[in-house]
Amino acid sequence: MLPDLSAYHHPVSRFIEVVAANLNTYCLSTEQIDSYQQNGYLSGIPILTESQVQQLKAELDQLIDPNYQGNQLFYEFNSNESTDPDRILFHALGAWRIAPAFHDILWHPAFLLPASQLLQGAVRFWHDQLFCKPAQHGGVVSWHQDYSYWTRTQPMAHLTCWIALDEAKIDNGCVHYIPGSHQWNLLPITGLAGDLQAIEDVLTPEQQETFNHPQAVELKAGEATFHHPLMVHGSFENLTNRPRRATVINVFRDGVTSGQVEPMLHGTNAIPIGQPMKGQFYPLLYEPEI
Numbered sequence: 001m002l003p004d005l006s007a008y009h010h011p012v013s014r015f016i017e018v019v020a021a022n023l024n025t026y027c028l029s030t031e032q033i034d035s036y037q038q039n040g041y042l043s044g045i046p047i048l049t050e051s052q053v054q055q056l057k058a059e060l061d062q063l064i065d066p067n068y069q070g071n072q073l074f075y076e077f078n079s080n081e082s083t084d085p086d087r088i089l090f091h092a093l094g095a096w097r098i099a100p101a102f103h104d105i106l107w108h109p110a111f112l113l114p115a116s117q118l119l120q121g122a123v124r125f126w127h128d129q130l131f132c133k134p135a136q137h138g139g140v141v142s143w144h145q146d147y148s149y150w151t152r153t154q155p156m157a158h159l160t161c162w163i164a165l166d167e168a169k170i171d172n173g174c175v176h177y178i179p180g181s182h183q184w185n186l187l188p189i190t191g192l193a194g195d196l197q198a199i200e201d202v203l204t205p206e207q208q209e210t211f212n213h214p215q216a217v218e219l220k221a222g223e224a225t226f227h228h229p230l231m232v233h234g235s236f237e238n239l240t241n242r243p244r245r246a247t248v249i250n251v252f253r254d255g256v257t258s259g260q261v262e263p264m265l266h267g268t269n270a271i272p273i274g275q276p277m278k279g280q281f282y283p284l285l286y287e288p289e290i
């Protein structure tokens with residue numbers, strides 16, 4: 001039986017052993033922060049070394065196997081259950097509880113310092129996600145806003161960091177954004193795997209015009225894109241012979257509270273309504289100095 005790594009609110013391996021001597025090198029510039037505020041996203045941020053990408057991929061190769069011993073700790077595990085490891089289409093939440101590199105990446109300063117700047121405060125962990133599209137596989141992710149899945153946590157002070165484990169290009173299904181859509185209302189849509197264009201039914205004519213100009217976010221392996229919880233985003237099929245794998249870290253500003261009686265994620269304890277999100281499953285990752 002593997003230990004549940006959510007008990008450890010600090011790195012447990014040597015995954016982030018090598019960091020820049022001057023942590024300020026990880027900070028975003030004023031122009032980058034302005035760009036995030038204007039467009040709702042910020043892409044091309046270097047996070048991982050080649051060696052760190054390889055460590056995460058090695059763990060992912062194990063996690064993707066439904067019979068892997070730690071997998072009962074996932075909050076959610078969705079796969080097409082292909083028996084060929086190279087054909088598994090996979091989306092799962094909770095890898096941080098099972099695998100050391102996926103646990104320790106949460107404490108990576110190259111992620112935490114920008115996250116704190118964009119959230120304007122202390123960074124608390126919400127949950128992680130793995131999104132894997134094998135070579136030559138559909139794997140469409142419908143247009144959506146992340147906060148539509150998270151209204152049970154309030155106020156909205158959330159942030160997504162999507163980190164490429166393979167080079168993500170248009171042809172293998174990189175993420176696309178609708179720049180400026182973070183200024184929209186919360187749209188009445190959900191469903192990651194449904195009809196890619198379902199969103200169009202709920203857009204105003206003005207939103208529809210903006211929606212006609214998506215921005216593809218191409219990234220090198222190890223690079224990240226950050227996006228706002230209302231950013232409309234989705235991704236198309238992987239049409240190549242290369243996989244497109246990514247790990248996603250979802251965080252919120254410290255102080256976000258619970259809005260539901262039931263546990264927020266499968267296998268976790270409930271947080272009473274109105275109480276701050278904290279405890280074993282929601283570690284405080286970073287507090288900026290004031």
Ligand SMILES: O=C(O)CCC(=O)C(=O)O
Nearest residue numbers: 131141146162235246248
């Ligand atoms: O990886 C993808 O294609 C979709 C990612 C996504 O929807 C997200 O990070 O919120």
